[in-house]
Amino acid sequence: MTCLWQKVRLGEGKLIGRGRTIALGDILVRDWPIPLAEKLRGSTVLVDCASALSAALALVHLDGLAQRVVLAPQGSSTEQLLHAAASAHATAVVTDKQDGAALSQLTKISVTESMAASPAAAKRDRKTEWVLFTSGSTGLPKLVVHTLETLIARIVPGDDACWGTFYDIRRYGGLVILLRALLSGASLVVAEPGEPVDSYLARVQGAGCRRLTGTPSHWRRAMMSPVFAQMDLDYVRLSGEIADQAILDKLRNRLPDAKIVHAFASTEAGLAFEVNDGKEGFPDSVLQSKSADFEIKVANGTLRLRSPGAALEVLGGGPVRDLQGFVDTNDVVRFDNGRFYFEGRRDQVINVGGDKFYPEEIEAILNRHPNVRISRVRGRKNPVLGALSEAEVVLGADGIEARHVLDELTALCAAALPQHKRPVAIRVVETLPVSQSGKLDRLHA
C-alpha cells in the first residue's frame, strides 16, 4: 500500500493559501518527531484546523500512519465535532487551533509548530480510513468512510497547471481536487474559511490560475462578482448540484472560449461522469461506459453507480452499496429523447395532491430570466393539497423594477409549467443561504 506521502509528485507545485503558501516539496521534508508520530500510529484522529492549508498538511502526514482520519470541514460546530469524534471513536485531534476545550478529552497534537525538517520520516504502511462529512437531514453530518484508494480511483493525474476550487478541500468535492493537484504536482489556490468570493477570485487571478471548480451555486455567486467580470479562464467545472441550462449558458456567454464541464459526483458514490457538450443532463451513452468495476444505471427512477470510487460505508449507517455493489445516489432522473435530465433529490420532492415534482424544475425556469441570479423553490404546507410550491429569487442590480421582473417570472412559469407546479408566491430576497458544502441550503427550507 503506497501512502499519500509517497504519491505526491514533486515539481513546482504549491498550495496557495491566504497569506501563506507551501511548496509541495516542503510538505514532504517536514514531519512530526518520531515520538509524536508514534502517538498517532494506529489511532483515530480528528483533523480540526482553522486553516485549510494546515488541514492539507495534516492529511499528507496522517495517511498511512493513522487508522482513521476524520476530516472536519470549515465551520463545523462544537456539536458536530463531538458527534464525529464519538461516532468514529477518535482518540486524538490534530489541530492548528489554540483553544479546543470542547475536545479536551482527546490527545491534542499541533499540525505545524511541532513539525520540523526531519529526514527520518515515520513509517507509513497502514490503509488509513478517511472519514468525510456530508450533509445529513439533521444538523449532524453523515460520516462517510473512504480510503485513499477509493478517493483517487477515478482521478486521472494530469499536467501541473494551477487549479482553483471554491470547495472546502475537507469535503469530497474539494478533497478530490486537492488530491489531483498533489498527484499531478500542480498548484492549487486553496479557499480559506469565510473568505469572500471576491477575495478568493482575486487570488485565483493573481496566481495565474485558469481552471476553477465549484457547485452551480458557487458559480452563480461568482457571476455576481466584479472580479469575475475581469477574469479569463480556460476550464470551468460544475458539480455537486444540478447544473441547469441557464447557468451553463450564462457561463458560456461570459467565457466563450473556456471548456465548460459539468460532472456528477457525490461523497458516497464518488465521481460518476463528466458532461462537456454544454447541455444540461447527460446523454444516454453515459450508461454504456461499462467496465469490470464500473457501471452506471437507472433503477426505480434514480441514478445508481457501481464504482471503485464509491465509499465503503456510512459510520453508524451501514453499507452504502447494495448486494450488486451499486450505490443509490437518490438523484431522480427523467429520460427524454436520448438524454437523461436530473429532476432533483428524492427527499426534496414536492407533492401537490399526489402530483410530485422537484424544486429544481421550477428553479431552472426562473433562472432563465436574465435578471435572476439565484432562485430557491420549496414546498409550502397546504391544508387542501398537502403542499404548494413557492419561490424566492435574488435579482441582479441592474435597476429594473422588481415588480416588473416578478410579473415576467409569473408569466414564464404560466407558460412553462402546469398549474399545480406554479409557485403560489414569488418573493424577492437579498440573498439565499449557501451551505458550507457550497450547495443551496435546502435543509432549512
Add this chain to the structure above:
Amino acid sequence: MSVRTSILEQFAEVAEQQDRKLLRSDDETPLAETGLDSLCFAIIVAKLENRLGVDPFSQSEDAQFPLTVGDFVAAYERALA
C-alpha cells in the same frame, strides 16, 4: 376592507388566473359548486395566508375543511377575531 370582502376578492382573482368561472359565492353555496377546483382552494388558502397572516385550516391537526362558502368565511373570521 372586511375579511369577507378580501376572501371573495381572492375567489374571483384565483378563478381568473386559473381560467375558471366563479359560478356562485353566496354563503349557502357548497365549495364544490363554486366552479373552483381543489387547486384553486389550495391557492386561495395560501394567498389569504400571505394577505391576512393566518391559515385557519392548518392551525390544528383536527381542523375540518369547510363545506360551504359561509363556513369558509366564518373560519377566517373566527381565526382573526
